[in-house]
Amino acid sequence: MEREGVIKLVILLSPVLAVLTSVVLGRYPLSPLGVYEAVASWFAPYLVHSPPEVAKVIVVDYRLPRILTAAVVGAALSVSGASLQSMFRNPLVSPYILGVSAGAGFGAALSIAFLPPTVPTELTAFVFAVLAFSLTILIARTSSGEIPTISLVLSGIIVTALFSAALSLVKFVTPDPHKLASIVFWLMGSFAASDWGKLARVTPLVLASAAVLVAMRWRFNVLSLSDEEARALGINPARERLIALCACALATSASVAVAGIIGWVGLMIPHIVRLALGPDNRVVVPYSAVLGATYMVLADDIARCLTTEEIPIGILTTLLGIPLFIYLLKRATAVWR
């Protein structure tokens, strides 16, 4: 098999291996056999003799939903990042360029500080993320209905600034220091609060968006031409870009709502895929989704296992991202200029 085929196979197998390894890892000591017994007893209780209840609770109620949520979020951020980078003709674009992270941050803070606990933080975060994206599009739209790239970038910056200011205001007026701490912790991102319910809510949104983006993967090659060239090829770049933007915003909003703001993943993973497999989006978009899932699962392993206290995953992905990105920057001139 040639090099490219091997790399593709490794990437495709990586999330499976990552999940199988991660489920064994954790601060509560469980033998690998015990872990797989617990999983098996959950799927088919009559086939294996029942493991201790504590093992079942830890593996099935905590580790599995958390690992799978990390995989879904990692895939969502990476597939969005890959799509946005090609659409914007800019390899330095991250999924947060659309204002969704700031919107989600504000929504979450509002909910934690002032709303009754019956309103889930996840819901307000999602609503404000979508609201922020809509505002970004609304500001960027010209009177003729076009969305020029430069307007979109600037309006994303404007909306991010708006919601960041609003977030600061919420933090400033929050009376309860515990709530303030919760807000700060939420903003740094975490999968600690994952459960099956959240996973069930975020997964369909991410799958639907990712399906649209993956189906459009060749089109992103066309959209990475100038608008004039794209129009001369008979396509309507403004319309198609808007559809893809909505898919990216939906996937990112759902991710941020369940996991908080986790930076650098959506920026970095598509780069690694491009370096390994070339810039063709037919490959970059789907393989970014797969590698993103693996990366997030492994990063979360470090977050929950490295020290006795959890490390917020947003800090971790940034710290992991920076050296990798410096390395990429030094040698990636072969992939973009």
Added chain:
Amino acid sequence: MEREDRIVIKVADLTYSYRGGIKALKNVSFTIKRGEVVSVVGPNGSGKTTLLKCLLKLLKPQGAVYIDSREIKDISTREIAKIAGYVPQEHHPVFTYRVIDFVALGRAPYHSMFSAPSKEEVSYCLKVLEALGIRELADRAYTTLSGGQAQLVLIARALAQGARILLLDEPTAHLDFSNQVKVLKTIRDIVKEGSVDAAVMTLHDPNQALLFSDKVALLKDGYLVDYGKPEEVLTPDKLSKIYGIELAVLSDGITSAIVPKLQHKN
């Protein structure tokens, strides 16, 4: 059998104003027949590129453009992309696509948002590269190409569209002398072999128009000053008026050249 003198493009009373009311084209009319290479010549800002964009329906002018007797107002942009291939002056690549993947982008008008070129379409693109004599570039990254190669690859992309008309915006603008000749000769060959019905190209250098075209459209300030055979249109008189400098046409009986008359060299 198709009649050789079939009209491929007809431009009737074309006027285009940019926002702000500046008229870039004023009542331009001409026809292009099958097998013709047409050069659009004129000073900067004379409306050359605007004319090209009107033919592609990238701009919406007053007046009418007919391709194969169909008014382009009635043809969708996607259909136009299957008939007319646009070759931009330059493509600024962001990603280092392989040449074959880049040429395959020309298949976009045949696909919905959610589909991609088939194996057959890719081998068709390889045949296009083969025909242009650049088959060996297929696996190279577009960004590693020389100016001349890049221009040929852009032409290949237009041919991959299945286009029967080539519209080229200053195809020689960024090329050295030998590549200018090579690219223009390739364009002429494509038309003369019948691979496409006609080619329209904007040119800065009237000499290239003189050597490589069947018809010349001479533009000045949005007006079509003259249209016809190169030796009739590109006369010292008309060119001097258009460009505002004294020009002479030198001929040795085989080939001609337009040169400026420079006073200090007397």
